[in-house]
Amino acid sequence: MQAEPIFAATLTPHNALSATGLRNVMIVFAGLAALPSLIFFQLGAWPILGFMGLDILLVWWALSASRRAGRRFEEVTLWSDALEIRQVSAAGAENHERFNPFYVRLVIERDYDERTTALRLRTRERELEIGAFLNPEDKASFAKVFGSALRKARG
Template structure:
């Protein structure tokens, strides 16, 4: 790993949106359990007790989805632009780090939009290589990030 002695022209750390913290997950699960228990008790008293198992399965699946979502927020991407290189450091939610390096003079940003003019993908292209970045960002964040990075690349190329 080499240390850059020069000051970066642009640096951004991209992180996924964190909608719920641990307390939020607990509150959602408590409310879900209460709301699932009400029909569960009714169905159990009516003799349709297998439905209680399906309601429990719904609660368990929701808990699994929220837990998986919480673990995904530990990942991030760091984009740093120096006069002679564009460095992307991608850290997975499990902590595995991957680095990519582009020459800023050969790098082009491609922004893909949907039919409603929302940004869906940002792709860095340089000769034969391409890299999709910021996949976890929402369309507005993708748009502002692509604009900021594009402006920084333009300034470096001048």
């Protein structure tokens, strides 16, 4: 292999909420949930406290799960004689795939509005979806740049 790849990219999902942001959102949410809880408690409807506490717990769990899922990434490296894909899950499990750039085809799937919905690498024997966690605009942008690099590698 040559010293420098023709193309290299690391695909990561968009993470809008940092750890500090999660803490701040939960503080505000808990404060806003406490106001009606206290009012209902004063009116004698004390079971509402438990339901509001459960709401707070479920929102925290959902936001934390979203942050954990944001740890996944994919590395795409294109050499003149090989295309290497390394997919790492949020839990750290790795999947390595290797293709010959002359025999792989980039398939772009679009919806009725012509938004890019999926990117797949396809050969006769197998198919691999890449960038599943990207939004349609990022998928389209990546497909454009990667497609031209793949054409360059072929010839």
